Amino acid sequence: MKLTTLMVQGTTSDAGKSTVVAALCRLLARQGVAVVPMKPQNMALNSAVTVDGGEIGRAQALQALAAGLPAHTDMNPVLLKPSSDTGAQVIIHGKVRADMNAKDYHQYKTVAMQAVLESYARLQEQYEAIIVEGAGSPAEINLRDRDIANMGFAEAVDCPVILVADIDRGGVFAHFVGTLECLSPSEQQRIIGFVINRFRGDISLLEPGLEWLQHKTGKPVLAVLPYLHGLQLDAEDAIQSSQSSTGKFRIIVPAIPRISNHTDFDALRAHPDVDLKFIGPGHAIPGADLIILPGSKSTRADLAFLIEQGWLDALEKHLRYGGKVIGICGGYQMLGQLVSDPHGVEGTPGDSSGLGLLDITTELTQEKRLQQVSGYCAFGSRDKARVAGYEIHMGITYASNDTLPAFIINGEEEGTRSPDDQILGSYLHGMFDEPEASAALLEWAGLKSDIKVDLAALREQSIDRVADACEPLLASLQKL
Template structure:
């Protein structure tokens, strides 16, 4: 099991790297994360939903993503509440206190998945969540040491040296653990190191003497990786290209991995615009997916995006809405069952002639099809994750043709495009067609899958010393 001293220490990447290395050796290896809290998710081969990072780790292991790889997924809908997904399906919406009580039931689901994976694979590489030093969450823990103790699993502890304080992170984390948990840790991994290793060596010697545990590897800082983020928006905004795209960083933004291909495009300058920031001019504005569409719509309106969008369209700018962003573009969002909170209706931005009703059933589907705009038949592939049905008027035109059926809606003036497809830019042909629709004609095409594979192999190569050290233990 790979645990971290903090969130974003590099656990997901280390798990992916070990999976790729063992897969290269011909080992039947599988990733697993007992509990994940993330708004970036993926649709699995068995029709469920798991964290995006586990889908990436599955690719590293040469496997299709499956719900047993992430049996418990929490998708925050507010500061204190989340949608609880068990084995890929929505179980309930709970606040933090209720979920804490529910963890004993959730642990049963986790152990069921672990047992099934044990029966099918030679090796399981497990990822922890956050940090095992969160002593306030130790009771009923299913994400870190609670799981490791339940299945008698050895643990390696990862810390990010780039953020500073790496030795304090290791020693402080150990000090927060019980004796049995301390004994379970078999070694340390220092991640994102850049500099002269000779200057680090005295600290490594001190750490090993202080704790009696080995430093298994010091992993380098790798620039330019193209890997799906688990949750947080990456600080790097991509290339400073000539074509400007802005995306509002709404509070409950989901599946912002939709923009990875755009961030990698050499002719695109993509920026996420946070709260209370001046909204700059752009060629294209994209409204992203949301875990709480009505609340994030209210946020956009309070932040002044409505007049910005209207002015942008008056001057011929293009707008795309994805999933929740698609719903926001319409006339009304109705939530009669209180799916996202208090039941009721919200006026949309009124830019597309569509209406949406939120439903209690979540649509989870991987899809392929073709583009249906600009006389294009470019291939598109993606996935749908949404709770709601959108009704378009006869004045709108489709965006894609999926399994012979129209999907999405375009405005009569062809300035606005809305779709439920996540990953719509991932296919090189679809990305080029969408950017051409928006006004960018470019000779460059971005193959996100190829970039992802290159990055997985880079992190795997960097982790060879770690696997060597583990296999010698």
Template sequence: MSFPYSTLMIQGTTSDAGKSTVVAALCRLLKRRGVRVVPFKPQNMALNSAVTADGGEIGRAQALQAIAAGLAPHTDMNPILLKPSSDIGAQVIIHGKVRAEMNARDYHQYKTVAMQAVLESHERLLQQYDCVMVEGAGSPAEINLRDRDIANMGFAEKVDCPVILVADIDRGGVFAHIVGTLSCLSESERRRTIGFVINRFRGDIKLLEPGLDWLEQQTGKPVLAVLPYLHGLFLDAEDAVQPVQASRGAFRVAVPSMPRMSNHTDFDALRAHPDVDLHFVREGQPIPQADLIILPGSKNTRGDLAWLRAQGWEAHIQRHLRYGGKVIGVCGGFQMLGREVTDPLGMEGKAGVSPALGLLDMATEMSPEKRLMQVQGVCAFGDTQAPVIGYEIHMGVSTGGALATPAFFIDGRPEGALSADGQILGTYLHGLFDTPQAISALLQWAGLNSDNTVDTSALREASLDRIADATQPLLDALIALK
């Protein structure tokens, strides 16, 4: 089967309207039909990222879409990645590599350079694939960002591609979202918008039909599909922490949710485990009684460490350990477990030194080089050397006596640290819970003896197939429309 669009862009009326999911679903559907399809997002702002086969870094959502298309993630799929380090600044990553740390105003001026990187990647993908399936960012109706836009209509106008507008009916006001968005676009941008998708619908479609008729009459454009609300999906979140399901397991895991928490997808396997009750602890809440506390990754380790202390959580962690609880630190959370974190060049903010939690004998110094690696190895704890597969994505080098007792062996080298009393584990590995044997070994170390396990790859594939099946009417409408 051929597909009539060489480049098709999916934009949304709001953030989290479902753009990422629709792109992933269309990628899976086209892959099933033998179309060589590739996902693409010109610019992404997210703290959840993935390491690519070519040794770079892209948004997590594009890595998921690559899996849907049957491809290895590549930096051309997301040429510009912005990782916020403060409310007004972000690390700018171009073609998978850190280019600079910029505030919002400087980056706005830099967009003309960034656009060239975007167009280079898009052209390379066009040469290799039948269809480039593009995801926009946020909303094209953000008037203040229209100048030099590279993420939405600015890109679509530059490459002259059609656009589909996705709106989330579950938020309410779906017709106002669509009509209002169109009213904010230029005439040429409205012309290239070929239709709408209403996402996350639940209820009787007959009750919606009068609104659909009105919308088509008002805009002169078709509603291409109404997609259902699908419960229980296991898909990597682009950035925001998804609501945790109702408590199921007796084994309690608490994850302090810090302002610059990164790659919280590390804990998706724990969320899915039938014996685990996972809680993200929010600002102003005490850390609840738990069997295991996990300090997550951070884009600003010293800043999040200060924030953690301001919440009073350091005392909670100390009390948790006194009562025999276990603690895991991942990446930035691992760095927090040491004696101090030094940032002499101001890589993550103001230069300086911060005393850390002092739970492991090590110190970390931030450096300009970011370590980006896909890795595999074995657990260094437990009765069996359980295999682990993950990735490293961090700035900073840790040294100290704690590293003499590693948590893992990665390609034969020691990695991470285990405390002498066996209560604390630290590692730079993201994705450490994703391997079924590794999650079982880690939970057993933490005190859970269970025959249940979680295969995140199988759950992800099943969810991709579910969203693809539900999105079939959209693909049919696109083919008929052309």
């Protein structure tokens, strides 16, 4: 078959849809095909800033990289950023449209679908092939009405679908057969084949199951993809369980409920001299060299959670013993004296006392700041080290005259350091991604190391590895 539009759906979340889409984009780009990724609807707190000044899911930015393209909002026209268990910020074509609860958004999906189809039409005009990623599973029958993320989209644009399942979870054949049983006849016909992901072992032991599956469903297994260790790919949302534990420099990240853009720590996790751990609810913060407060989708609620956990006492003790602290975005706002939300941006209007560790105050604003930035570090022996990243935040932070800047961004001071230089706060996501900036920040925090981690190079190597592994899949698709 000639790939024009192909949708990759999964039997579960984290089945490997994002990776398969990235791999197919890289493979087609290698063949000279003008290919573009798309995910109609994404729900994730890891996001990226696009060239057109919008916000999309982080996974779609990775897929754009795999296709050799700058990230664009048409690649993820609907992004949902959860702010509670029942509500989310709704982002359409890269811009905040509203905050909605789940019931209201379900009704809004007819409007969201129009945005999705507009983006799809624009991509059709520009590219030869569109590789589309589904969300969650098409077997979620409670969400089929007004569906825009899976079969609702596939039916609307009349495209074929491949179904991916993760054999490492177990029950892979039940996943395939059960998913098919939950679909309508037209949706079942739309699936052209299966992909088994993360297989390890003797393939001959799997072959009887493959034959049974094809006989049972009448659909082929297009590829069995291997389990690949050590991949450095941006996570769509969930914190990955594989963490560095070999290094001697200890970094702790409190895993607050609405943690966002934890991809900020990918370069640190890849550093052989670093032992980075996320500490969850109910656990005490252990001794560390550096504590980093991450970004948050709900700064005031996560601030209250952090205090309830007793983590402020741990931070104060950490500082008394000479440890360093970094706050990123929402974590930066928490470090100050006050977080004010007069407009109810995050819920009920009001003020929250901050942790009181930096002499700053923050007012949450209704307009979200979205931009890619670059500059250099303004501290330590490696000042002038290049830094680059992006800002995604709703708020303005005011610092006292006694504080010092963290970075110089676009010629202006950005972020804050405490007068004793133990605490650094900044809105800059991705501050560790540039090798020079990462080395400078780690040296500021107390790590003496000659090793520099090139996250971009590791990411490219990983994309090529998954693409190479998916060559049999593309070959099977092109034979259909």
